[in-house]
Amino acid sequence: MVVIAWKDEFCTGNPAVDHEHQQLIHGINSVCEGIHDGPPDDETRDRLGDLLAHITAHFALEEAVMREQLYDEYQPHKDDHEVLLDHIRDIMCAYEAGVFAGRREDFIKRLGDWFGGHFGTLDARLHRVLGQAPDPVAMKISKIDLDQGKNEINVLLTTHGK
Amino acid sequence: MEFLKRPMKFAFLWLEGWFDRFFGPKWNPFYCLGALGYYYFWIVAASGIYIFIFFDTGIPQAFTSTEYMTHDQWYLAGIMRSLHRYASDAMVVMVLMHLCREFAFDRYRGGRWFSWVTGVSTLWLVFSAGVTGYWLVWDKLAQYIAIASTEWLDWLPIFGEPIARNFLASSHFDGRFFTLLVFMHIAIPLFLLFIMWFHLQRISYAKVNPARGLAVGTLAMLFVLSLVKPAISHEMANLAEVPGVLNMDWFYLWAYPMIEHLGPGFMWAFAGGGTLLLILVPWLPPKKRRPAAVVDLKNCNGCTRCVTDCPFRAVNMQPRTDGAPFREEAVVDPSMCVSCGICVGACPTAMPFRRASDLVAGIELPDLSVAHIRAQAHEAAVPLNGKDRIIAFGCDHGCDAAKLGINNLAFVPLRCAGMLLPSFIDYVLSKNLADGVVVSGCREGECHHRIGNVWVDGRLARERDPQLRRRVPVERLLKNWAAPTDRRQLFTEISAFQARLRDLPEDDAATRLTLVNGGKTDGTETSETAA
Amino acid sequence: MMKPAQIIAQATVYALFALGIGVLSTRPSYTHFDPARALIKVSFAHGGEPVTACRKRSRAELKALAANMRKASICPRQRVALRFELSLDNTVILSETLPPTGWRGDGSSKIYRRIPTTAGRHTIVAKLRDSRRDQGFDHVSRHTITLVPGQSLSIDFKPAHGGFIYE
Numbered sequence: 041m042v043v044i045a046w047k048d049e050f051c052t053g054n055p056a057v058d059h060e061h062q063q064l065i066h067g068i069n070s071v072c073e074g075i076h077d078g079p080p081d082d083e084t085r086d087r088l089g090d091l092l093a094h095i096t097a098h099f100a101l102e103e104a105v106m107r108e109q110l111y112d113e114y115q116p117h118k119d120d121h122e123v124l125l126d127h128i129r130d131i132m133c134a135y136e137a138g139v140f141a142g143r144r145e146d147f148i149k150r151l152g153d154w155f156g157g158h159f160g161t162l163d164a165r166l167h168r169v170l171g172q173a174p175d176p177v178a179m180k181i182s183k184i185d186l187d188q189g190k191n192e193i194n195v196l197l198t199t200h201g202k
Numbered sequence: 203m204e205f206l207k208r209p210m211k212f213a214f215l216w217l218e219g220w221f222d223r224f225f226g227p228k229w230n231p232f233y234c235l236g237a238l239g240y241y242y243f244w245i246v247a248a249s250g251i252y253i254f255i256f257f258d259t260g261i262p263q264a265f266t267s268t269e270y271m272t273h274d275q276w277y278l279a280g281i282m283r284s285l286h287r288y289a290s291d292a293m294v295v296m297v298l299m300h301l302c303r304e305f306a307f308d309r310y311r312g313g314r315w316f317s318w319v320t321g322v323s324t325l326w327l328v329f330s331a332g333v334t335g336y337w338l339v340w341d342k343l344a345q346y347i348a349i350a351s352t353e354w355l356d357w358l359p360i361f362g363e364p365i366a367r368n369f370l371a372s373s374h375f376d377g378r379f380f381t382l383l384v385f386m387h388i389a390i391p392l393f394l395l396f397i398m399w400f401h402l403q404r405i406s407y408a409k410v411n412p413a414r415g416l417a418v419g420t421l422a423m424l425f426v427l428s429l430v431k432p433a434i435s436h437e438m439a440n441l442a443e444v445p446g447v448l449n450m451d452w453f454y455l456w457a458y459p460m461i462e463h464l465g466p467g468f469m470w471a472f473a474g475g476g477t478l479l480l481i482l483v484p485w486l487p488p489k490k491r492r493p494a495a496v497v498d499l500k501n502c503n504g505c506t507r508c509v510t511d512c513p514f515r516a517v518n519m520q521p522r523t524d525g526a527p528f529r530e531e532a533v534v535d536p537s538m539c540v541s542c543g544i545c546v547g548a549c550p551t552a553m554p555f556r557r558a559s560d561l562v563a564g565i566e567l568p569d570l571s572v573a574h575i576r577a578q579a580h581e582a583a584v585p586l587n588g589k590d591r592i593i594a595f596g597c598d599h600g601c602d603a604a605k606l607g608i609n610n611l612a613f614v615p616l617r618c619a620g621m622l623l624p625s626f627i628d629y630v631l632s633k634n635l636a637d638g639v640v641v642s643g644c645r646e647g648e649c650h651h652r653i654g655n656v657w658v659d660g661r662l663a664r665e666r667d668p669q670l671r672r673r674v675p676v677e678r679l680l681k682n683w684a685a686p687t688d689r690r691q692l693f694t695e696i697s698a699f700q701a702r703l704r705d706l707p708e709d710d711a712a713t714r715l716t717l718v719n720g721g722k723t724d725g726t727e728t729s730e731t732a733a
Numbered sequence: 734m735m736k737p738a739q740i741i742a743q744a745t746v747y748a749l750f751a752l753g754i755g756v757l758s759t760r761p762s763y764t765h766f767d768p769a770r771a772l773i774k775v776s777f778a779h780g781g782e783p784v785t786a787c788r789k790r791s792r793a794e795l796k797a798l799a800a801n802m803r804k805a806s807i808c809p810r811q812r813v814a815l816r817f818e819l820s821l822d823n824t825v826i827l828s829e830t831l832p833p834t835g836w837r838g839d840g841s842s843k844i845y846r847r848i849p850t851t852a853g854r855h856t857i858v859a860k861l862r863d864s865r866r867d868q869g870f871d872h873v874s875r876h877t878i879t880l881v882p883g884q885s886l887s888i889d890f891k892p893a894h895g896g897f898i899y900e
Contacts, residue, residue, distance in 0.1 A: 055527035056503065089555030096550035097564070100505035100667065101528070122664070126672045132555070133632055133673065224742035226735075291754045346765055356845065362834065363778040364845040370776050371887040371900035423747040431755045442900070444885045446768035449759035459763055 044069055044152070050159075052167035054105075060098040061159070067091040068155055072148050080136055088132045096125060102166070109170055117162050127154055203486065210306035215687040218648065229413045231420075233647030235300035237409045240398065241417055242293035245424065247391065249286040250335075253279055257338070259384055260377035264340040265438045272434055284428030290332055291453040292424065297328055305483070307599075307650060312491050313404065313514055313538040315484035320401040322480045327394040332454035334387040338380065343448050343455075345369070345439035350458045357466035372441050404538055406515050407653060492617075493568045494539035497532045499523075501551045502564035504530035507667055508545035511620070513652040514538055517545055517565070532565055542651035543567050543621030547661075550668060554579075554629040570617060579626065582612030583635035590700040593630050594640035595622050599650035601684035603642050606693045608700070611640075619643030620654025624661050624670040631678055638678045638703045640696055645685040655683050677706060771852045771880035773821070777890035778843040781813040781833065781863040810839040816862040816870070817844060819888070822855055852882040859888055859897050872896050 044065045051058050071087045099121040106114045131150055134140060140147040218232045225231065231238060256279050258267035271279035301321060304310055310318035333351065337344045352366035368374055402408040411417070436448065450458075461469045495508075495517070509517045509532060516538035519530040532545075545565045546552050552563035552572045561573040582593050592611040594603040597619045604613035616622055619641060627639045641658060649655045660666025662681060680699040684692040735743075766772065787808040795803045812833040819827035826848060834840035856877045860870040872890070874897035880886060889898040 056529060059527040060503065085555075086557035089553065090557055090560070093551050093553035093556045096553060096668070097501075097503050097505060100507055100550045101503045103667070104504075104506045122669055122672075129628065129632075129671050129673055136632070221746075224739055224746060226739070287758060288754050291758050292750075295750075295754070353845070362840060363843055364776060366845055367776050367778070367889075370774060370889060373900060374889075419743060419747055423751050427751040427755050433758075441887075442885055443883050444766040444772045446766050446883055447762050447764050450761075450763045451759065452757045453754075459765075462765070 044155075052163075054167065054170075056101065057098075057105075057167070060094070060101070063094055064091070064098060064155065067094055068151055071151065075140075075144050075147055077142050077144055079141060080138060084135065085132075088128075088135065092125075092128055092132065095128060099125070102163075105170070106166065111166065111169065113162075113165070113169075117166060120158055120162055124154065124158055203483075204488075207306050207308065210302060212687060214303055214306055215645075215648075215685045218645070219685070219687060222645070222647075225416070227646040229416045230647055231412070231416055232299075232303070234409055234412045234416070235296050235303060237412045238416070238420065239293055239296035239300060240410045241412050241420070242289045242296060243391075243395070243398065245289040245421065246286055246293060249282040249289065250391075252282045253286060254384075254388075257384070259380035261340065261375070261380075262438060263377070264338060264380050265435065268339050268341075268435055272432065276432065280432055281425070281428045284431070284433040285424055286335075287433040287451070288424050288427050290335070291451065292420070294328060294332070294453040297324065301325075307648070309650065310484045311489075311540070312484075313516060313540045316404045316538075317401060318484050319481055320397060322477065324394060324397050324401065325480075326477070327390055327397060329454060329457075331387065331390045331394060332451075334383055334390060336451065336454065338383055338387055339435050340380070340439045342436035342439055342443075342445040343450070345441065346445040346448055347455065347458065348439075350461060354461050354466045354469060357470060369441060375441060404515055405652070406513055492541035494536035494541060495534045495543070495545055495565050495567055497534060497565050498562050499526065499531055501562055502528075502531055504528045504532065505550060506530075506532075507548040507550065508532050508565050511544050511548040511657055513542070513544060513654075514540055516540070534565070540651065541567055541569075541617060542654065543570065543617040544651060544654050544657060546572060547618075547621045547623050547654075547657065548668065549623070552623045552625075554623070554626055567617065567621075570621075572623075575614060575616070575626070576629070578614045579630055579635060582614055583630075586610055586612055586636060588704075589637055589706075590703045591636040592638045592640055592696065592700060592703070593636040594642060594696070595619070595626065596640075596642040597621075597644060597650070597654065599686075600643040600645070601686050601688050601692045603640060603692060603696065606689060606696065608693065608696055610700070611696065612636075618649070618651045618654035620649075620651065620657045622658065624668055624674075627679060628671050628674050631674060637706075638680065638699060640699065641679070641681045642684055642692065644683060645688065646683045648685060678703065766849070766883075769852065769882050770849050771882060771884045771886065773848040773850055773857070774846070774885060774887045775817075775819060775827065775848070775859075776843075776845040776887065778841040779815065779861075779863060779890055779892070780841040781815050782865055783809045784811045784813055784838075784865065785809050786865075810837045812839060812842075813863070813865055815842040818860040818870070819848075820858040820860075821848075821850065850880070852880050852884070854879045857888070857899075859890075861890060861897075 046062055046065055050061060052061075067087065067090060071084060071091060074081075074084050074087060103114075103118055103121065105111075106117060111117070131147075131154065135147065140150075214232065218230060221230045221232055227233065253271055256267055256271050256275070258264060268283070271283055273280070304318065304321075333347060337347050337351075349366060349369045352364070352369060355361070356364040356366050368379070402410070412420070436445075450456075457469060457473070460472070464472075503526075504519060504522070506519055509519055516535050517532050518535070520533045522528055522531050524531070534545075546563055546567060549563045549565050552566075554561070554572065554576045558573065558576075561571075561576065563572045566572060579593060583591070586592075588610060590610055592608070594611055594613045595616055596603050596613060597616050600619070602613070603611065604615075620643075622641060627641070630636050630639050641662070643655045643658065644650055646655060657666060658681070661668060662670050662679070664670055664672075680695065682692055682695045684695075787806040789806050790798075790804070795805075814833065815831040817827070817829050817831055818825060827846060829844065831842035831844055832838070833842050854877070856875065859872075859874045859876075861872040862870045864871050876897075876899050878886060878899065887898075887900045889900070890896060891898060
C-alpha cells in the first residue's frame, strides 16, 4: 500500500481548497496503489488522466481566487502551475512509454515530488498571505521520504516563525 | 432568406479577403463596423458640441450663425461643421453595413436577438438625429425637410391640426421653434447613446473602438474631405418661396423624394413594415436553436473560466446549491446562450485524458459532448495511415477542411474553434492518433461567435487559459483561420503542413520529458530523456 | 511595418470612401419643385356650427338636475361638415366636404392641400360654408395676385382675423 496520509497541518482554512487537496492526494494514492512493475495499463492511464483533470481544475480555481484577492505573487505562482501541468503530462507520457517499467519506486517518488514541492512552498505562502491558514505559520515540506518498508510517503513539515 | 444571405455573405467574404491584404486583419474595417459607427458618433458629438457654442436659435439667427461658422470662422467652426456632417454620413454607412453583415453571417439568432433588435432601433434614432440636424440650419433644404416631414407625420390621424401648418407662412412660424429643435437634436443623440450602450449588454469584450491605425486614418480622411469640400448651406429659408433645386444629403434624406412620389401612406408602410420585418428577423424561419450549455456540478468547482470566456454573458457565477465545499457554481442562462461551446473549451475538466466512463465536463453542450468529440477523434483516426496523418478540428462556419480533398485527413467538426480545449491537441498527438493536428475556423476577425478564434490564438500561444502544454511539438500543429472562400489557401497550407510532417523524424514526443530534477520548482531545470 | 503597396491601397480606399461621402452628401441634386411654377397652399382648421340649434332646458328639466349640472341650454357636440370650394381663374380647382374631427365629431374640420400652378396673374375665389345651411356659402373671398416663379401663396382661414388670409 502506498499512501500519502492527509494531516491536519495541510488544512488551509479554505474548505474548497482543502477538499481539492484531499481529492488530489486521494488521486495520487489511487495511482500509486495501482502501479505495478508490468507494462502500462488502462486503469493507471485513466487514474492519471483523472488526476490531471483534478489538478487542472484546482489550479484554475486557485488562480481565480488569487486574481480576486489581488495576490502579490500571482504570476510566479501561476507560472509554477503551468510548469506542474507540463510535468504531470511528462510523467503520464513517460509512464505510457514504459520509462517506469520495473521502476515503481521511481514513479511513486516522482509523483510525490511533483505534488509536494508546490504544495509545501508556493501554496503554503498563498494561504498564509490570504489569511486562510489556521495559524500564520510558514509550513514547509522539508522532505519527502519513501519509507520502503511501509510503502508510505512521509510528508515532514517544518514550522517556521512568522 | 438564404437566397438573399448567401450572395451577401460571399460578397463580404470576398471583400474582406482583399481588405485583409490592404489593411491587415487587425485594421480591417469590416471587422469593426460597429466600432467605427461608435467612433464616428464620438466625432459627431465632439464637433457638434463645438458648433453648438456658436449656433443661435431664432430667425434669422439660426441661418446667420451657421453662415458665420461656415465662412467667417471657416478654419475651425467651418471645419467642425463639415466634420459633423461627413462623420454623420459615415456613421450611416457603418450602421447599415454592420446590419447587413450581421444579417449575412447569421449572427442574430437565438440569444443574439437582443443585439439585433436593439440595433434595429438605432436606425430610427440615427436618421431622426440627422434630419433634425439639417433642419436646424434653416436654409432652403431645411425648409423642404421641415415641410416634407410634417406633411408625412400629418398622414397619421393623431394631430388635431396639421402640424405642417406651422410652415404655411412666415406668420405661422416662430423662432422659438428652434429651441425645440435644438432640444430634439441633442435629446435624440443622447437617447441614441443610451441605446448604443444597451445594444452591448449581452456581449462581453465588445469592440467599441476601432484599431488605432484605422481611427487615425479615417479621421484624417474626414478632415481632408472637410477641407476640400466644406459643408455649406443653401439660401436662407423663405416660407413665401418653394424650395426648387436642392443638393440632397442622400445618406439621410433619401426618403423624402420617395414620400413625394410614392405618397406618405406608402412611406409609412415601408418604414413601419420594414422596421417590423427587421425586428422579426431573428424569429423568421429557418429557425435553428440548439440546446444551451448545461453545467454538471459534480465537475464544476466554480473556477470562472467559462464566465470569463463566454462572448455573450450567458454564464455567470452564483452561490453553490449542491452542498459542495466550493463557494460558487456556474449557471447558464439558456435565453442568452447561443450554444457556441466556447465555455467547454475553457473548462479545465473537459479533459480528454480522463476516464471515458466519467468524461463529463463541468460545462457541456448536450448535443456535442466532450466524450463525443473524443470518440469522434478516435473514429477519425482509424482510416488514417502513414507518416502524414492529420486530424483537423474545425468549426461549422469556417472553411470546411473535409471538403478540400486532402488525403489522409480526417475532420472533427466543432460548433466553434473556441470549443477546442488545447488538451485535445496534446491528446491526439500523444496517443498517436495522428501525426499532425490542424485547428481551423473562421477567418481572423470574422468569428461567427465573435471571439472564438481570438481565444484559440491566446490559448495556443500560452497567453490565455487553458494553455497549450509545452510538450506539444508545435511543428505538428497547424492553426489556420480560413473563410469558406479561402479553400485554396487552406488547401495549400494543409498540403504544405502534410509535406513537413512526412519529413519529420520519428517522434520521441511520447517519451519527451521536461521534468525538473528532484521536483524542484525554483526555475532551475534539467531535462531527462527516456532511457 | 506596412508595405508601400498596403499604404497605397489604404490611401485609395480612404479616398474612395471620402469621394463617396463627399459626392452623395450633395449630389445628385433633386428638383423638388419646378422653379418656373408657383404653389398655392390651402390650409385651415376651423369648427363649424353644431348640427342642430341649441335648446333651452325647461324648468322641470333643470329642477331634475343636480345643482352643479344646471346648464341653461343643451347643445349637441357634433358639428356640421364644412364645405369648401376654391376657384382659380373661374375654374373650380378644389371642392371638398370637410368632416369634423374627433370621435364625437366635435373637433375642427381641417384641410391641407398643395396646388402647383403657373406663375403670372391669377384671380382666386375661396368659399366656405360652416353653418347648417344646405346651399350657398357663409364666407366668400376674392383675391387677385401676380405669382412669381417659385412663389408659395398660402390661403388660411381665421374668423377672428376677418376670414380668409392670403400670405
